Amino acid sequence: MKLARRIETLPPYLFAEIDRRIAEVRATGVDVISLGVGDPDTPTPAHVVAALRDAAEDPSTHRYPSYFGLAELRRAIAGWYRRRFGVSLDPDTEVLPLIGSKEGIAHLPLAFVDPGDRVLVPDPAYPVYDIGTRLAGGEAVPFALSEERGFLPDWESVAVPARAKIAWLNYPSNPTAAVAGLADLSRAVDFARANDLLLAYDNAYSEITFDGFVAPSVLEIEGAKDVAVEFHSLSKTFNMTGWRCGFVVGSPRAIEALGRVKTNLDSGIFNAVQRAGIAALDGPQEFLDGLRDVYRRRRDAVVKTFNELGWSLQAPRGSVYVWLPVPRGHDSASFATLLLDKAGVVVPPGRGYGEAGEGYVRVSLTVPGARLEEALGRIRTALGA
Numbered sequence: 001m002k003l004a005r006r007i008e009t010l011p012p013y014l015f016a017e018i019d020r021r022i023a024e025v026r027a028t029g030v031d032v033i034s035l036g037v038g039d040p041d042t043p044t045p046a047h048v049v050a051a052l053r054d055a056a057e058d059p060s061t062h063r064y065p066s067y068f069g070l071a072e073l074r075r076a077i078a079g080w081y082r083r084r085f086g087v088s089l090d091p092d093t094e095v096l097p098l099i100g101s102k103e104g105i106a107h108l109p110l111a112f113v114d115p116g117d118r119v120l121v122p123d124p125a126y127p128v129y130d131i132g133t134r135l136a137g138g139e140a141v142p143f144a145l146s147e148e149r150g151f152l153p154d155w156e157s158v159a160v161p162a163r164a165k166i167a168w169l170n171y172p173s174n175p176t177a178a179v180a181g182l183a184d185l186s187r188a189v190d191f192a193r194a195n196d197l198l199l200a201y202d203n204a205y206s207e208i209t210f211d212g213f214v215a216p217s218v219l220e221i222e223g224a225k226d227v228a229v230e231f232h233s234l235s236k237t238f239n240m241t242g243w244r245c246g247f248v249v250g251s252p253r254a255i256e257a258l259g260r261v262k263t264n265l266d267s268g269i270f271n272a273v274q275r276a277g278i279a280a281l282d283g284p285q286e287f288l289d290g291l292r293d294v295y296r297r298r299r300d301a302v303v304k305t306f307n308e309l310g311w312s313l314q315a316p317r318g319s320v321y322v323w324l325p326v327p328r329g330h331d332s333a334s335f336a337t338l339l340l341d342k343a344g345v346v347v348p349p350g351r352g353y354g355e356a357g358e359g360y361v362r363v364s365l366t367v368p369g370a371r372l373e374e375a376l377g378r379i380r381t382a383l384g385a
């Protein structure tokens with residue numbers, strides 16, 4: 001039995017490996033606390049759950065859904081973008097529901113990348129930008145993001161290789177927790193237009209921001225729809241990671257192309273989940289203030305703990321992560337191993353997000369407060385405080 005070369009060269013998915021390692025350590029009797037995956041621990045809003053329950057009891061939702069999503073969901077997405085970002089979208093040509101944004105991110109290269117084509121991928125970054133490119137037969141070309149520049153691209157120094165098709169960008173960032181303003185996104189749009197690239201902007205954390213910062217949409221930039229698509233998800237905004245409901249909006253040509261891929265690969269989102277998504281997008285948004293406050297308190301606890309241990313962290317203004325430099329004498333893997341072995345605490349090594357992630361680990365804030373405090377206490381002990 002011979003595997004495809006693309007599979008033989010594909011690395012194990014970072015978080016699948018983390019799950020495997022947690023299981024191994026727990027099997028030895030250790031009470032492991034995972035600060036690894038960004039999986040919200042607070043419940044989905046009650047009105048969204050109620051909408052799912054009511055829809056699931058309707059037999060009409062039990063049949064195949066539309067390949068392009070319910071028209072009502074596409075209108076709800078467009079309405080949310082209009083209210084949240086002031087962006088007008090055509091629900092029929094500029095909106096496409098996804099089975100979670102990860103699915104669309106992984107499939108986008110199939111619509112644009114032929115074997116041998118290149119895709120510009122930020123480093124460090126969410127691993128699926130790279131993996132989706134490889135599965136399409138393309139080559140991911142990283143461009144480094146440095147702490148000195150706030151983990152924002154220096155577009156003047158980014159070399160565009162021959163046969164480049166897509167440039168990925170993600171703010172608030174996973175894993176660095178960096179944020180980007182409208183001026184930063186305007187430069188990205190200009191870069192994409194000047195180099196005949198599709199700008200693929202991952203905005204999954206737009207609603208998880210702090211200290212007065214409000215994340216923009218790349219589609220707020222004039223002319224962005226000509227060169228850009230934006231991915232979003234109900235996962236982090238509405239605590240719906242397990243529901244698998246997301247969407248992509250923007251360039252009609254790109255939306256049609258990705259839709260063509262999807263109609264040949266999947267059969268859409270369960271209609272009851274789509275109705276719940278409508279309830280989330282059209283319903284009250286006030287709960288987000290409380291959700292942001294929960295993450296802000298956890299962020300402050302993490303930053304305070306490590307700063308008291310000798311770090312000099314600035315509190316991040318977005319996402320559900322703290323991007324932590326490792327102490328002198330460690331690389332990202334050795335420090336993650338130390339925390340697991342000495343404290344029973346899991347953090348992903350930064351090298352799993354790209355070469356430029358070396359020297360960091362990522363701390364997730366999606367852990368109940370008491371459990372997070374216990375983890376931080378163990379870390380204090382393990383590091384000799």
